[in-house]
Amino acid sequence: MSFKEIIQLNTQLGYFEGQIPVNYQYTLGVAGNKFFETLKQKGEFIASICSHCGVKTIYPLIYCEECFNPIETYASVGLEGNLYSFTKCYRDYQGNTYDEPHVIGLIKFDGIKGGIIHRLNIDEKDLKLGIRVKAKLKPIKERTGSLDDIICFEKV
Amino acid sequence: MGFRKVAIVGAGITKFVRRAQETGPEMSYLASKMALDQAGLKLKDVEMVTLGTAPDAFDGVHMKGEYLLSGAGGNNKPYIRNFVGGGTGVFAPIHGWMHVASGACDICLVVCSEKMSSCHPHPQGAFLTIFDHTTEQPLKPTLIWIFALEMRRYMETYGLTKADVARVAVKNKNNALDHPSAQVAEAVTLEDVLNSEVLAEPVHRLDISPASDGAAAVVLASEDVAKRLTDKPVWIDGVGWNLDTAYWATKDLYYPRYVEKAARMAYEMAGITEPHKEIQVAEPYDPFDYKELHHMEGLLLCERGEAARLTAEGYTARTGNLPTCPSGGALGVGNPISATGLMKVIEIFLQLRGEAGKRQIPGKPRVGVAQAWGDLMQVGTVIVLRR
Amino acid sequence: MKIDNVPMKGLSSEEYEKALKITWKPNLHYTWDNGIGIGKYLQSLKEGKILASYCEKCERIMLPARAFCEMCFRPTDKYVPVKDTGTVNTFAICHVNWDASRLKPDEPRHIPAVIEIDGASSGQGIMHLLGNVDPAKVHIGMKVKAVWKPATEREGSITDILFFEPY
Numbered sequence: 001m002s003f004k005e006i007i008q009l010n011t012q013l014g015y016f017e018g019q020i021p022v023n024y025q026y027t028l029g030v031a032g033n034k035f036f037e038t039l040k041q042k043g044e045f046i047a048s049i050c051s052h053c054g055v056k057t058i059y060p061l062i063y064c065e066e067c068f069n070p071i072e073t074y075a076s077v078g079l080e081g082n083l084y085s086f087t088k089c090y091r092d093y094q095g096n097t098y099d100e101p102h103v104i105g106l107i108k109f110d111g112i113k114g115g116i117i118h119r120l121n122i123d124e125k126d127l128k129l130g131i132r133v134k135a136k137l138k139p140i141k142e143r144t145g146s147l148d149d150i151i152c153f154e155k156v
Numbered sequence: 157m158g159f160r161k162v163a164i165v166g167a168g169i170t171k172f173v174r175r176a177q178e179t180g181p182e183m184s185y186l187a188s189k190m191a192l193d194q195a196g197l198k199l200k201d202v203e204m205v206t207l208g209t210a211p212d213a214f215d216g217v218h219m220k221g222e223y224l225l226s227g228a229g230g231n232n233k234p235y236i237r238n239f240v241g242g243g244t245g246v247f248a249p250i251h252g253w254m255h256v257a258s259g260a261c262d263i264c265l266v267v268c269s270e271k272m273s274s275c276h277p278h279p280q281g282a283f284l285t286i287f288d289h290t291t292e293q294p295l296k297p298t299l300i301w302i303f304a305l306e307m308r309r310y311m312e313t314y315g316l317t318k319a320d321v322a323r324v325a326v327k328n329k330n331n332a333l334d335h336p337s338a339q340v341a342e343a344v345t346l347e348d349v350l351n352s353e354v355l356a357e358p359v360h361r362l363d364i365s366p367a368s369d370g371a372a373a374v375v376l377a378s379e380d381v382a383k384r385l386t387d388k389p390v391w392i393d394g395v396g397w398n399l400d401t402a403y404w405a406t407k408d409l410y411y412p413r414y415v416e417k418a419a420r421m422a423y424e425m426a427g428i429t430e431p432h433k434e435i436q437v438a439e440p441y442d443p444f445d446y447k448e449l450h451h452m453e454g455l456l457l458c459e460r461g462e463a464a465r466l467t468a469e470g471y472t473a474r475t476g477n478l479p480t481c482p483s484g485g486a487l488g489v490g491n492p493i494s495a496t497g498l499m500k501v502i503e504i505f506l507q508l509r510g511e512a513g514k515r516q517i518p519g520k521p522r523v524g525v526a527q528a529w530g531d532l533m534q535v536g537t538v539i540v541l542r543r
Numbered sequence: 544m545k546i547d548n549v550p551m552k553g554l555s556s557e558e559y560e561k562a563l564k565i566t567w568k569p570n571l572h573y574t575w576d577n578g579i580g581i582g583k584y585l586q587s588l589k590e591g592k593i594l595a596s597y598c599e600k601c602e603r604i605m606l607p608a609r610a611f612c613e614m615c616f617r618p619t620d621k622y623v624p625v626k627d628t629g630t631v632n633t634f635a636i637c638h639v640n641w642d643a644s645r646l647k648p649d650e651p652r653h654i655p656a657v658i659e660i661d662g663a664s665s666g667q668g669i670m671h672l673l674g675n676v677d678p679a680k681v682h683i684g685m686k687v688k689a690v691w692k693p694a695t696e697r698e699g700s701i702t703d704i705l706f707f708e709p710y
Contacts, residue, residue, distance in 0.1 A: 003610050003618045006579050014582050014699060016290040020571040022281045024216035024274050025564045027554075029179035036563050063185040065226045068199035070189065094570070145563040169546060173553025177562060186550040194544050216567065278643035289575045290585065291607050292670055294702045296641050301655045301670075304635030309657075312633075312683050336549045356653075357636035357678075369553070401613060405657045405668040406605065409633060502546075511545050 031060040034074060040145040042076075043137050047112050049073045056112040079135040080156060081107040086120060086127060107133055107153055121152040132156040159257040163382035163389035164249070164374050164541070166195025167502040172339040172370035172490030175273035180215050181227030183371035184269040187495075188229050191265065191373035195385055202375075203261035205235045208248030208268045210493035210530075213282035216274045228267040228373075242441065242530025243397065243537040244268065245372075245497015250395040250539060252376045257392075262378040269371035270492035279367040286532060288402070300364075304356040306409040306533060307446045311358065313410040313461070318358055320464035322349040324445035325362055325487050327473060332484020334514035337499065339490030340366050349445075363445045365485075370492035372499050388509045393523075394426030394540035404532040415454030415529060415536030422525070422538040423456070431456045435540075436521035437507050438478060439500035441528045442485040448472075451527055452480060454536065479517040482507065497528035501539060508543040580609035583622055589699040591691050595625045595663050606660055606667045625662030627689035629707070632657040632668050636678045652678050658687060658707055674706030685709055 007013055028036055031048060038046050048060030052069045062071055086105040091097055103122070108115040120133070133153040143149040168190025170176075170183050178186070184207070192199065207228045209220050217223045221237025228235070238244065238251045245268050252266035272279040283299040311321065326349060332341035342348075344362060352362040382389040396418035400407065407413070419431070428434045440451035449463035457478060458466055466472060472480035483489055483503035486496045504524035506512040522543045529536055554562060577585060580596060584607045587594035596605045596619040598612035604623060611618050634656035638646050646652065654673040659666060673681060674690065687707035697703040 003579055004620065005583075005622065007582055012582075012586075014577040014585060015574045016577060016585075016700070017572070017574050018285075018289050018293055019573065020213065020282075020285050020569070022213060022216075022284075023276050023566070023568040025276055025566050026216065026274050027175070027177050027179065027559075028563050028565070029182045030177060031182070032179065033177065033563055061226075062182055063189065063227065065231045068185075068189060068192070068229060146565065166544070167546065169549055170551040171549050171553065173551065175554050175559050176551060177554055177558075178551060183551065190546075190550065216569075281642040284641050289573070290577060290581050291701050294700055295655070295670070295672055297655060297670070298637065298639055298641045298643070300639060301635055301637060301653075304637065305633045305655060305657055305670075308635060308683070309633035336547055339553075353638075355637070355639050357638075359635070370551075403605075403607070403609075403613075405632075405670050406666060408666060409657070506544075506546065509544070513545060513547060 031062045035060050036145040039149050040143040043140065044076050044078055046074045047077050047109065049075055058109055058112050058114045058116065077109050077112060081109040081133060083129060083131050083133050084108040084115060085129060105133070105153060118150055119152040122155045126155050160259055161379040162253050162256040162376050162392045163379070164392065164505050165377045165382050165385045165389055166191045166197070166375040167373070167505055168194060169337050169372040169499060169502060170370050171337050172368045172492055172495070174339065174366060174368060176271065176369040180217070180220070180224050180269050180271045183271065183369065184224050184227035184267050187269070187371040187373040188227065188265060188267050191375050195375040197263065197375060199229050201263055202229055202233065202265045203263050204255045205230045205233050205265045205267065206248060206251045206255060207235065207237045208244040208251070208494045209237065209239065210241060210244050210270055211282060214270060214272045214275050214279055224269055228269070229265050240530060240535050240537065242443065242493055243497065243528045243535035244494040244530070246501060246526055246528035246537040246539050247397055248494065248498060249374060249376065249392070249501050250397060250537060253392050253395055256376050256378050262381045264376045265373060266376060266498070267371065267373040268494035268498040270494050271369045272367040272492060273369050300356040300359055302533060303444050304359045307444065308358055309409040310446055310450055314464070316464050318350060319346060320468065321446045321449065322346055322363065323467050324442065324448045325349045327467070328442060328481050328485040328487040331474065331482055331515065332488020335484045335489050337370065337489055338484055339368055341484055341488045359444065365443045365487045365491035368490035368492040370490060370495040372495045372502060374498065374502060374505070388543070390505045390508050391542045392539060393542040394422035394428065396421030396538040398536050400534045402532055402534065404534065409533060411460060412450055412454040412529065412536060414534060415451055415527065416456060418536035418538040419455045422540045426540040426542065428540065432458055435478065435523055435525050436519070437482065437504060437517055437524040438480045439483060439485070439503050439526040440480065441497065441500070442481055442487050443491055445487060447529065448481060448485065451529060455525060455527055455538070474515065474517050482512065482515050482517055497537070500526040500528070504541045508541060578610065580619065581607065584608040585699040587624065588701065588703045589697045591694060591697065592624045593627050593660060594622050597621050597623045604663045604667065606663045606669055625660050628710070629658040629660040629687060631681065631683055631685040631687060632659050633683060634673060634681050654678060654681060656707070671701070671704060672706045673708065675708035
């Protein structure tokens with residue numbers, strides 16, 4: 001069964017514009033706070049370590065996803081990891097073209113579950129899966145405890 | 157009716173606070189772990205997980221169910237989110253009940269989590285788009301409008317005064333002084349409530365529950381498993397849910413007919429024919445104080461228009477004939493939307509087991525009802541528990 | 544099993560200010576298709592009229608106009624104009640904005656109301672604002688009439704009606 005009256009001319013089709021005008025402030029959580037405070041103050045990454053099953057995770061968590069026990073141990077993993085995968089993006093999330101393509105990578109750390117996604121500053125000829133990369137950080141005075149404290153990852 | 161028996165065998169809950177440092181997944185973990193520990197179970201024993209959480213717009217995380225998953229024990233499990241506005245907190249255990257009652261699994265973890273503090277300038281703003289975007293939003297409505305409109309209609313229909321309604325806030329905020337999770341428990345008096353700031357006539361600030369962050373969880377088990385895990389299983393005897401039209405201005409607001417329909421569905425399943433006599437403890441949803449009265453009537457716990465008089469007579473106090481919101485309700489404990497409903501279910505669970513501590517009502521109650529409500533005066537979700 | 548101690552402490556406003564946070568202002572901008580029913584409703588508002596839907600089977604005249612009757616689930620039989628007068632079913636006098644900020648003392652109070660529109664079936668109301676009225680005089684049962692924007696300013700929106708005033 002269809003509607004008895006519909007709008008026939010598509011010039012008469014109407015729409016209404018509006019917004020969802022709220023904005024957000026996200027706390028980083030207990031584990032997230034530790035990670036970014038450490039990045040800000042000490043300039044290194046930390047992973048959480050489950051004392052029951054030994055699983056290590058970046059970004060750190062206060063609970064183990066595998067065995068569901070609480071986690072209270074964290075350990076430094078420095079700033080070096082392995083390039084697990086990468087891509088070259090030409091448009092931003094709104095569909096606008098970047099002035100210069102952004103190269104993004106997923107970096108994993110030895111023996112640790114999870115990883116960090118960030119910008120890569122690596123020559124195209126060197127971009128290969130598995131290469132060793134290192135985070136380049138802002139100087140301590142400019143760090144705020146956020147992902148932007150990392151400028152990019154570079155080839156070691 | 158062909159459903160298997162299902163019991164609640166463990167519960168967990170965080171403190172309800174205005175702003176938590178913990179993220180949604182972290183809060184979910186704290187509540188879930190507590191529930192599993194209480195039930196004597198490990199994560200690997202959990203076969204399925206259902207998570208209830210209200211609009212993504214509160215936490216500001218799209219696909220919130222997936223975001224909360226790991227903290228709710230959902231990794232690599234049949235995990236699904238449910239959402240029915242403010243009714244979510246009581247619908248989540250109903251959803252979990254379906255998982256077990258159908259025979260799909262024996263142990264289901266039910267989690268509810270809300271982090272409203274992420275939403276700025278105020279979580280209330282996220283409700284702007286609950287209204288119809290074309291026919292209502294351009295008027296710039298606030299959430300308080302709907303409540304104030306409904307409250308006035310209810311009060312005028314029965315000739316109630318503000319004091320009649322404010323007594324509920326007094327009762328619940330005082331009751332909450334004994335609840336470990338309470339965010340806004342306070343020994344308020346009737347004068348305090350009536351003198352508090354008027355936000356939208358007839359609603360005063362102390363008539364309203366706060367925005368909150370918090371999480372809660374329960375473990376559900378089939379009959380055989382429940383009897384092995386605890387000597388005090390609390391059975392889910394009846395479930396009901398009902399939604400009404402989104403054209404909310406086209407029905408009379410003085411009575412929540414959708415709550416009655418949901419209640420009848422649950423009572424029929426539970427074999428309850430005289431709820432006002434058979435229900436011994438009730439936790440109706442109380443985001444605003446008049447809602448407790450509104451919902452008591454919708455739950456058929458008293459005649460229409462009588463709830464205020466009964467409250468004034470002490471009928472709903474912890475020592476009264478039908479203790480209502482002995483937990484302190486949303487008004488006293490806090491209102492992290494979905495977690496609030498589950499907090500109420502947990503309260504009935506504890507009351508029926510005689511484990512509600514200082515909040516314990518006398519008389520060894522055996523049958524209780526919890527109810528949640530939400531959206532544009534639309535949804536009623538009801539659960540009947542029995543020892 | 545007792546629940547005496549529960550985990551988690553909240554942050555005070557000072558602790559919250561100091562805590563690390565990420566802020567984000569989403570660009571959530573929408574264009575919602577009006578659809579058939581609301582499309583006709585808004586078109587008639589632009590013309591200075593209120594349009595309702597009529598269902599022959601249920602004998603209901605419904606507002607706002609919609610493409611189908613949600614009770615018997617049949618498509619709308621026809622669209623009919625109704626009056627722009629009505630009766631106040633309920634109202635509120637509001638001192639806060641949508642974002643919970645308070646109105647300034649000299650700003651007029653917002654008076655939202657549910658108005659049962661004359662000509663529609665009993666109980667069929669719409670939400671709108673009341674104006675040109677002393678808040679203390681508003682009461683349930685008050686008769687009100689729509690005050691429209693001038694024809695040249697109407698755009699096909701619920702705000703083509705500025706407010707309802709008593710008459």
